Amino acid sequence: MDVVMTIAGSDSGGGAGIQADLKTFQELKVFGTSVITALTAQNTLGVDGIFPTTPEFVTQQLSSVFNDFDVKALKTGMLFSADIIERVAGEIQNKEVQVVVDPVMIAKGGASLLQQEAVEALKTKLLPIATVLTPNIPEAEVITGMTIKTQSDIQAAAECILEKGLQCVVMKGGHLENDEFATDTVFLANGSSFKMQSKRIHTKHTHGTGCTFSAAITAFLGRGFSLQEAIVEGKKFVQLAIEHPLNLGHGHGPTNHFAYQTYQDYEVTVSEA
Numbered sequence: 001m002d003v004v005m006t007i008a009g010s011d012s013g014g015g016a017g018i019q020a021d022l023k024t025f026q027e028l029k030v031f032g033t034s035v036i037t038a039l040t041a042q043n044t045l046g047v048d049g050i051f052p053t054t055p056e057f058v059t060q061q062l063s064s065v066f067n068d069f070d071v072k073a074l075k076t077g078m079l080f081s082a083d084i085i086e087r088v089a090g091e092i093q094n095k096e097v098q099v100v101v102d103p104v105m106i107a108k109g110g111a112s113l114l115q116q117e118a119v120e121a122l123k124t125k126l127l128p129i130a131t132v133l134t135p136n137i138p139e140a141e142v143i144t145g146m147t148i149k150t151q152s153d154i155q156a157a158a159e160c161i162l163e164k165g166l167q168c169v170v171m172k173g174g175h176l177e178n179d180e181f182a183t184d185t186v187f188l189a190n191g192s193s194f195k196m197q198s199k200r201i202h203t204k205h206t207h208g209t210g211c212t213f214s215a216a217i218t219a220f221l222g223r224g225f226s227l228q229e230a231i232v233e234g235k236k237f238v239q240l241a242i243e244h245p246l247n248l249g250h251g252h253g254p255t256n257h258f259a260y261q262t263y264q265d266y267e268v269t270v271s272e273a
C-alpha cells in the first residue's frame with residue numbers, strides 16, 4: 001500500500017481541503033496521511049471562520065508522520081501563513097518525496113486562505129522544491145505579477161514559474177471563458193508541453209475542484225505513475241467528480257469523489273500545446 005500525505009486546511013463542509021484530499025486518496029487506493037495547517041468553519045455557502053494551527057504544531061505533525069511512514073508523494077493546499085510555509089519547506093526539502101503544490105489563495109466564496117505576505121515565501125521556499133505546481137489563472141497572475149488572458153500569456157507565465165526550479169506547471173483553465181471546454185496546459189522544465197481538454201460542465205457544484213485535482217495527481221504519483229500519466233488521470237478523476245454532482249448544500253456544492261470508481265467513462269483529450 002503506497003502512502004501519501006496532504007498538508008492543508010480542514011473544510012468542515014467536507015468538499016475541499018483535507019476532506020476532499022483524503023476522500024480522493026481513498027478512492028484511488030492509496031493510504032492517506034494528513035497534516036492540518038488550519039481549521040476552517042466552512043460550508044458550500046462560504047468560509048465563516050479560520051483558526052490556524054501554530055507553526056510548531058505543523059512541524060510536530062510532519063515529524064510524527066515522516067518518522068513512521070515512507071511517504072511517496074505529498075500535496076500542499078491551504079498553507080495560510082509565511083511561517084507555516086517555511087516550516088513545511090524546511091521539513092520536506094531533504095526528503096525523497098514527490099511534491100504537488102496547489103497554491104490555494106482565495107476560496108470560491110472570496111475568503112482569503114493565504115495571507116498576502118506569504119506569497120513571497122511560497123515563491124522562494126516552496127516552488128524550488130516542488131515537483132508540480134497547479135495554479136488556476138488568478139493564482140498564476142499573483143505568482144508571476146503578469147496579466148493572463150491569451151494562450152501566449154499562459155505560456156509566458158508558465159516559463160516564468162518554471163524559472164523557480166520546479167519540474168512542471170499545470171496551468172488550469174477552469175477560470176478561462178470558454179463555454180465548451182475546460183482546458184489545462186502542462187509545461188515541463190525540459191521544454192515540452194501538452195494540452196488536456198475535457199468538456200466544460202455547466203454546474204455550480206465546483207467547491208474543491210482544485211483540491212480534488214491535485215490530490216488525484218498526488219495519489220497517482222504515489223502509486224508510481226509517470227508525471228504525465230498522473231496529471232492526465234488526475235484530470236479524468238476531477239472531470240468525473242464534476243460531471244456527476246451530489247447536489248448537496250445550498251451554495252457551491254462539493255464534487256463527487258465516488259464518481260471515478262462508479263463511472264470510469266471519460267477520456268481526456270491530450271494534444272500538443
Ligand SMILES: Nc1ncnc2c1ncn2[C@@H]1O[C@H](COP(=O)(O)OP(=O)(O)O)[C@@H](O)[C@H]1O
Pocket residue numbers: 135136137172173174175182183184198199200201202203206208209210211213235238239242
Ligand atoms: N466547469 C468545469 N467543467 C469541467 N472541468 C472543470 C470545470 N471547472 C474546473 N474544471 C477543471 O477542474 C480542475 C480544477 O480547476 P479550477 O477550477 O481552475 O481550480 P481551482 O479550484 O483551483 O480554482 C481543472 O482541471 C479544471 O480544468
Ligand SMILES: Cc1ncc(COP(=O)(O)O)c(N)n1
Pocket residue numbers: 008009010011016017018040042077078104106107108109113206207208209210211
Ligand atoms: C480548507 C480549504 N482549502 C481549499 C479551499 C479551496 O477550494 P475552492 O477553491 O473550491 O473553494 C477551501 N475552500 N478550503
